[in-house]
Amino acid sequence: MSTSKIFRISGLPLEIDIDTLREALRLKQEGIDIKATISPCCSDPGTKVAIVEFKPCAPSYLKDVISGARPDHQIEMNDDHDDLNIDMDFYGLTQLYATPHKADITADIVAVTGIAGHAFGSWRGKGNLRRMWLQDFLKKDLPRCRTMIFGYDSRLDSPGAHEMQDYRDNLLTELKKARTSDQEQNRPIIFIGHSFGGIVITQALVKSRDSNPASDPDTYAIYRATYATLFFGTPHRGFNVKSLTKMVDRRKSEERLSLLNSIGTDSPLLEEGLKRFLTFAHQLKVVSFYEMLKSKTPEQVTTGFERIGPYELSVPKESALLGLDPEIEKTRHHCPSKGVPKEFISPRHRFSLA
Template identity: 45%
Template sequence: MPKLVFRVTGIPLWATASDIEEILLLGEEVKIQRMTITPSCYGDDTQTAIVQFEPSAPKYLEEVVSGSLQDRQISMCGSDINIDKNFYGFTQLYRIEDDAKITADIVAVTGLAGHAFGSWRGKGDFSRMWLQDFFSEDLPSCRTMIYGHNSALFNNGIHQIKDYNLGFIRELTRVRSSILSGSLVKCKELSGSDAAADDIFKSAFATAFFGTPHRGLLVDDILSMTNKMEEERIDLVRSIGGGDNLRDELENFISLAPGLKILSFYEQMKGKRLKKDENGSYSRIGEYFLPVGRESALLNLSPDIETSIPVDADHTNLVKFNTKGDAAYGAIISQLKFFLERLRKKEMENDNKLHKRGTHALG
């Protein structure tokens, strides 16, 4: 089982890696196996660290590990720093060189009951988080971020899809990025009345969908656990199973599609249904089924807008790449590099047009 990863926020800009390590360990007999330090996404003049401990987390984080506490706060020379494992909100995954130009923002958003960091980790020997480990090498000038939201099934939340979309947009206006279809639709609806949302919509260039159930998800196995879920969470699950709201949102998004480049990945392997085991817990030990079929995962748009990519994996493992040699990873990195090159050429063309206008004006 991969080691837990923690996020440390609110770190002062003056703090070095050694300073952060010293304050996090607090003299305990543990080590930091890995630490990545990045700027805060929110422009608040702080740093964020993504940390793995060895052999386990310090004792003061036991309640965070168990889930009885969401986070812990410790003091760092008068600054309060926060430690959590939920990764709610935006988190930048790797640092871009100080003198490098950010060529694009990439935001990765998980679906229902997903974890902002863990959902993207492979299941190989090194549990690679490819958005961090691979993109830092292959897309070093892109600001790659993850977005976390509380969509866990077993809690007392009353969120619905529209609430998640609005929450995402409000966070997004603080970091200026976009990738989620429902939120792009909402940004379009807010155009004219909300300048920040309008700006987000206009700056969106491409989106990648991994097994996204545009026309509904088979949720009967999830609904078999209704005795453990609050009524509001049951309603949330049912809302992604299909129906008029999902159909209307799909139609709204398709109306925006001509202005985007879309990658649609879809699973080619069946996964196992959730089933109660001998201990009374639910795990994927049931019969094989296909939760998101090809007809639901694809938008069926023209090839110049949508690129359809089959993946030799089930729904759970669709975004869990162990190595750069994974065929699906090769597909997405080649497409993203192609998009970035198109953006670069477009920027050059715009710069040339501005230069010519300036020359004519001076003449």
């Protein structure tokens, strides 16, 4: 079964609607239609962003973006040089659905995917409908929450020289751009972290808490506003990275190998970050999910890597749980292949975060 491609289109004018977007994308000649969601831009209040799926296929001018030959594609929308930018990486913060007009936003939900994940795709189900639960379900259950995904270069084959601190700092920077007014800075934040994404969140919260509220109030405001964290298979105490390190091309990026080793078992970086996070975690609502279903590990084949190796738990239970008092940390097990149960972030269920 082929997987539909999802694109992000940024730089849209505020007055745009889906019909105008269709015209701007010049799809008629190729017989293509779109399924799109248009939302405010997180970092530029003067523009909007669309999340788009093309039907039955993407236009031919995006072939280089799909192949990875180019990171994005630009389209000139009008004579005023308002350029639309189309990408598939979803780096930075992207709002998933628009809140009701003039409604007060009750909370910001921020989801961070794991290493080798994708900011949008990692939250999609594996069924035939490929529902993206943060977008498709939460816009019904939590329409007054601004739900966002945070994307970063998490590819194992990336030549990037990123360290943990780079992802942490980028998340904080993007949040500060999205939360500039007093009302926004006082708005509660609910973080959702999958695997390595949970580590990025805890590291960011530690830096936010340790910042000076007088000289750096915008950074400190993130810690002050954080209400809850949901961790899905987060390796707080590290995990066996052997199956991932063998997928790294050492000729391309020794730094990527170093990043993986920094989150392995007995990692001083994780140990220190966890110790500092636990000093204030009791102030939060915490839900920690751990896996009970082993997955096949990747092995190299002629065309690359496939999951045909021995079965392993990606993150052991003892690493996925913080060990907080049960009144503070709710723990649940889940099956990764079935996606994340939405009931733990829905106001219609027992554990309400709204």
